[in-house]
Amino acid sequence: MYKYDSYDQEMVDTRVAEFRDQTRRRIEGHLTEDQFKPLRLMNGLYLQLHAYMLRVAIPYGTLNSAQMRVLGDIADKYDRGYGHFTTRQNIQYNWIKLDEAPDILADLTTVEMHAIQTSGNCIRNISSDQYAGAAADELVDPRPYAELLRQWSSFHPEFVTLPRKFKIAVIASDTDRAAMRLHDIGIQIVKNAAGELGARFYAGGGMGRTPMIAPMIRDFVPLDQLITYSEACLRVYNRYGRRDNKYKARIKILVHELGRDEYVRQVEEEFAHLLTQGIEPPIAELERIVPYFADPAYDRSAPDSVDRSDPDFALWLDRNCHAHKQPGYSIVTISLKPVGGIPGDASADQIRLMADLGRDYSFDELRVTHAQNIVLPHVRKADLYALWQKLEAAGLGTANLDQIGDIIACPGLDYCSLANARSIPLAQKISERFAAPEKQAAIGELKLKISGCINACGHHHAGHIGILGVDKKGVENYQLSLGGSEGADTSLGKITGPGFDEDGIVDAVEAATEVYLANKQGGERFLDTYRRIGMEPFKDAIYAKEPVNG
Amino acid sequence: MKILTGNDLKSGAVVWWDGNGWSLHVEDAVDAGDQADAILATESAARRVNAAYAIDATREDGTVRPAHIKDRIRALGPTVRMDLTLKPADPEAGSWVI
Numbered sequence: 001m002y003k004y005d006s007y008d009q010e011m012v013d014t015r016v017a018e019f020r021d022q023t024r025r026r027i028e029g030h031l032t033e034d035q036f037k038p039l040r041l042m043n044g045l046y047l048q049l050h051a052y053m054l055r056v057a058i059p060y061g062t063l064n065s066a067q068m069r070v071l072g073d074i075a076d077k078y079d080r081g082y083g084h085f086t087t088r089q090n091i092q093y094n095w096i097k098l099d100e101a102p103d104i105l106a107d108l109t110t111v112e113m114h115a116i117q118t119s120g121n122c123i124r125n126i127s128s129d130q131y132a133g134a135a136a137d138e139l140v141d142p143r144p145y146a147e148l149l150r151q152w153s154s155f156h157p158e159f160v161t162l163p164r165k166f167k168i169a170v171i172a173s174d175t176d177r178a179a180m181r182l183h184d185i186g187i188q189i190v191k192n193a194a195g196e197l198g199a200r201f202y203a204g205g206g207m208g209r210t211p212m213i214a215p216m217i218r219d220f221v222p223l224d225q226l227i228t229y230s231e232a233c234l235r236v237y238n239r240y241g242r243r244d245n246k247y248k249a250r251i252k253i254l255v256h257e258l259g260r261d262e263y264v265r266q267v268e269e270e271f272a273h274l275l276t277q278g279i280e281p282p283i284a285e286l287e288r289i290v291p292y293f294a295d296p297a298y299d300r301s302a303p304d305s306v307d308r309s310d311p312d313f314a315l316w317l318d319r320n321c322h323a324h325k326q327p328g329y330s331i332v333t334i335s336l337k338p339v340g341g342i343p344g345d346a347s348a349d350q351i352r353l354m355a356d357l358g359r360d361y362s363f364d365e366l367r368v369t370h371a372q373n374i375v376l377p378h379v380r381k382a383d384l385y386a387l388w389q390k391l392e393a394a395g396l397g398t399a400n401l402d403q404i405g406d407i408i409a410c411p412g413l414d415y416c417s418l419a420n421a422r423s424i425p426l427a428q429k430i431s432e433r434f435a436a437p438e439k440q441a442a443i444g445e446l447k448l449k450i451s452g453c454i455n456a457c458g459h460h461h462a463g464h465i466g467i468l469g470v471d472k473k474g475v476e477n478y479q480l481s482l483g484g485s486e487g488a489d490t491s492l493g494k495i496t497g498p499g500f501d502e503d504g505i506v507d508a509v510e511a512a513t514e515v516y517l518a519n520k521q522g523g524e525r526f527l528d529t530y531r532r533i534g535m536e537p538f539k540d541a542i543y544a545k546e547p548v549n550g
Numbered sequence: 551m552k553i554l555t556g557n558d559l560k561s562g563a564v565v566w567w568d569g570n571g572w573s574l575h576v577e578d579a580v581d582a583g584d585q586a587d588a589i590l591a592t593e594s595a596a597r598r599v600n601a602a603y604a605i606d607a608t609r610e611d612g613t614v615r616p617a618h619i620k621d622r623i624r625a626l627g628p629t630v631r632m633d634l635t636l637k638p639a640d641p642e643a644g645s646w647v648i
Contacts, residue, residue, distance in 0.1 A: 047562055047600060049620070051563060097561050422629065
């Protein structure tokens with residue numbers, strides 16, 4: 001894992017002192033809310049429905065056990081005993097007091113963490129593959145490149161007041177586990193014909209009210225030009241992105257309106273200019289970063305077999321463990337989606353337990369996934385049963401990864417001041433409806449995602465089944481969409497038709513799964529069957545089964 | 551009736567104008583009537599409450615019920631964590647919101 005140098009530490013320490021002073025002046029009445037709001041947002045502090053909310057950055061979703069433990073302690077010390085892991089691989093606390101926010105930031109700096117650039121019109125936390133450095137199918141570990149981009153984008157003076165927020169994802173596998181093409185910039189580390197590593201760039205993706213899949217804008221950028229090309233992409237956006245209308249200010253609108261080819265032409269022109277300016281950090285900096293992400297000291301003689309005699313364990317093993325590049329090891333996903341639970345929420349005790357398990361079973365490393373789960377990336381197969389028993393005892397042993405119970409849901413109207421409808425109660429009802437493991441197993445992979453408003457924090461556009469909450473004359477109403485995907489086969493879901501009330505949408509989801517089960521061929525997933533047979537059979541069943549009230 | 555609400559500056563807690571100051575409890579809210587804008591201007595200048603605004607509400611049997619679901623959720627707390635609401639012991643609290 002990356003370690004702060006003295007510059008990194010000084011930057012975050014200085015920022016805490018600065019924010020402490022700003023907070024004092026706000027509380028003493030020397031600053032108005034209009035003056036203070038942009039300052040607190042730069043430090044991840046929002047005002048939500050019930051209280052202040054603090055969003056803490058977890059760069060590319062990677063953290064060590066000491067950091068995870070502090071996140072648990074903050075939940076106890078400053079919040080109401082829990083935290084919420086987000087679709088940006090971050091954590092949010094929902095019940096923060098303004099005068100305690102600087103103390104929380106100070107606690108975070110003790111473990112090399114912060115909340116800088118988790119809000120505002122700047123380059124946000126760089127996201128990545130949660131299996132980075134462990135996956136059997138990756139080309140290289142993408143995190144050194146994500147870290148280089150993090151350093152470049154942190155406090156970048158030219159990009160702190162962009163037209164809108166800007167999200168970058170970096171992967172190094174053909175299996176996209178980071179929704180890369182639904183980011184403002186998506187980067188895939190690839191090899192060219194000469195066997196050299198480089199970066200393939202995509203630009204102009206995103207969800208929100210105008211979902212777009214990012215087109216590829218350059219097949220190969222040499223790694224010693226990674227930052228220069230990124231800067232060119234941002235410069236063109238910063239220069240021409242629309243500042244007159246916040247709903248049209250994201251780069252996806254610029255790329256769409258200019259057209260991909262014209263955007264590329266302008267980026268190439270800027271890139272050629274920047275190459276003459278010598279802005280690329282020396283390759284020695286990348287070489288300094290890479291060793292921080294070196295493989296842990298694997299036990300090369302670790303046994304590769306697992307005793308599957310406990311059927312409940314075998315179920316979890318098949319569902320939540322993923323192939324590791326090192327024989328004898330496995331990647332473990334801890335589901336934060338118990339039946340009837342709140343997706344992404346974990347108690348302080350659970351967070352601390354996961355910290356301990358990361359220390360004891362995974363070389364001190366954990367990951368947060370954009371699907372709101374936690375990963376232990378390097379677990380000896382011989383330790384899996386003992387680990388599972390500890391997870392089970394803490395309510396963390398749910399075996400439902402990528403199944404219908406593994407729902408992404410934004411905080412929705414229960415917490416969020418932007419939301420139009422609640423998301424969490426729907427997730428709870430759906431997970432209860434499909435609670436039986438055999439029912440979930442029969443359905444297989446089905447990614448269901450719920451957003452409480454058009455901002456799409458719950459990624460509903462990318463759900464095999466997506467649900468969007470809307471406000472219909474003061475009453476919650478839910479639109480259903482089918483056919484979205486965030487993987488290598490990225491696609492956007494299509495709305496089935498009129499919306500439903502809270503109970504009706506759960507029935508509609510069940511009707512959709514019944515259509516799938518009745519029509520699936522061979523090993524087809526829900527998404528495959530939908531793509532083969534189209535929307536009509538689903539619509540017929542969904543609207544025949546339930547009266548429409550929307 | 552028109553009632554006034556906002557978030558307390560220091561705690562961020564949802565508060566309601568009770569005629570003399572700001573209360574945590576929606577049932578303390580009073581009808582601000584045609585004084586709503588004037589009170590909001592005065593309170594905004596005092597810088598103790600953030601983003602205060604006026605909403606429609608009804609009063610029945612002593613219970614003040616905001617017209618919009620968002621403000622009912624603000625009044626009670628998250629519907630999915632009834633243990634964290636201002637009335638955690640009230641089994642009817644959830645249905646009151648919707």
